[in-house]
């Protein structure tokens with residue numbers, strides 16, 4: 001009996017090895033695959049994927065293997081696009097070829113089976129929900145809704161910053177800015193700092209960040225989630241149970257009080273889309289707009305904007321405090337053109353130097369080093385290589401933002417690189433500047449994030465002089481904390497002084 005089962009195990013092992021060999025040889029002869037360093041089959045490039053700062057490691061590798069190269073994360077091949085030309089070819093010229101999203105155990109868990117926008121693959125359903133969410137977000141760009149919301153939030157948080165005695169870590173205040181802003185945008189209610197609902201979401205988000213810091217083994221070996229789920233996978237499961245329960249409760253409250261004549265927030269906009277579909281008798285749209293899809297859209301807007309916006313603000317404070325002469329130039333421009341009045345969405349046009357500082361912040365700070373994973377929806381090509389259907393592909397934003405072909409002294413913070421001889425923003429200098437990505441999957445929040453973050457920065461510079469603590473002169477571009485392809489300035493402490 002034992003001999004028979006040993007024989008079976010041996011037969012199975014031989015069959016697996018032969019099967020894998022045939023698979024690899026077929027792939028190699030059928031396709032001209034991108035190059036990459038050698039690795040142990042099945043284990044893959046453990047030395048890269050098990051360490052933080054993957055975006056930096058892959059940028060180094062691209063110097064040897066070229067702009068399109070391949071690594072293996074466990075048994076999963078992953079392609080990295082490392083310069084502007086190949087990113088534009090894949091994401092724009094090749095239309096939707098690269099617009100899919102890979103199946104991921106963790107993301108499927110938190111999106112109730114990819115029923116959100118960010119992690120759903122390219123499909124009519126994804127297109128539909130993206131369109132609905134875009135329409136809902138666009139409402140915040142009309143009139144002075146976003147300005148008022150930003151002003152209100154900034155006043156609350158800046159009062160707390162002003163009360164700080166001596167040097168402080170700005171991260172807590174920046175989290176408050178972002179969470180309270182997105183909370184009001186999504187659910188309408190204006191909350192005071194310290195509100196238990198917002199604190200709850202802040203705490204849960206923090207826990208999620210810590211848990212997925214270096215990825216979950218279930219994403220490389222999905223069968224582990226049923227066989228022996230890791231402690232971290234279980235934490236994710238429990239955390240998202242709590243968070244989604246909270247979002248469903250919010251949706252129920254909105255349904256009870258919904259009035260199509262008085263749309264209060266993003267959740268109401270989504271309910272309005274559903275009620276319009278009902279009135280038009282549009283069965284298909286009604287089926288698409290179930291509670292699950294609505295909750296997932298709200299969850300996406302909330303969480304996709306949280307870390308990215310907070311990190312941008314953190315890097316902005318970092319550069320402003322590090323370079324007081326640049327900060328003073330922004331303040332002078334703001335004084336000359338808008339004085340002490342509340343900044344508006346359109347002020348970006350009259351504050352080119354300050355806007356250039358924000359652009360440079362998004363380039364030199366590492367906000368989304370590798371963005372979100374893409375996946376090919378058909379056999380396709382990029383940079384002269386074949387990319388088979390269902391290959392995972394990352395845009396290396398970090399490599400694009402450090403490419404010496406486009407950026408002289410890429411490690412330097414220099415807002416002038418975006419301006420023409422008249423001091424105006426020159427759009428031709430924005431090639432290889434893609435913090436929001438490009439193509440079908442371009443960031444859904446770009447049109448709102450740009451004016452919103454700009455207004456936040458102007459509020460901060462109007463009210464405060466921001467400096468590093470006495471005696472501190474750090475080079476933040478070299479010192480960083482890493483969270484899953486992003487970086488934040490390590491141990492950033494600042495001092496703020498009211499300007500008047």
Ligand code: HEM
Nearest residue numbers: 117118304305308368371372435436437441443444445449
């Ligand atoms: C500085 C701020 C932000 C940056 C740098 C940023 C960057 C990005 C990047 C790199 C992606 C991945 C694109 C791709 O797959 O190629 C993305 C996707 C996305 N972002 Fe943003 N983002 C920011 C703010 C926001 C905000 C405020 C929102 C919501 C209001 C938002 C909502 C989304 C959504 C929903 C997606 C998924 C789009 C899709 O898969 O179709 N983002 N963002």
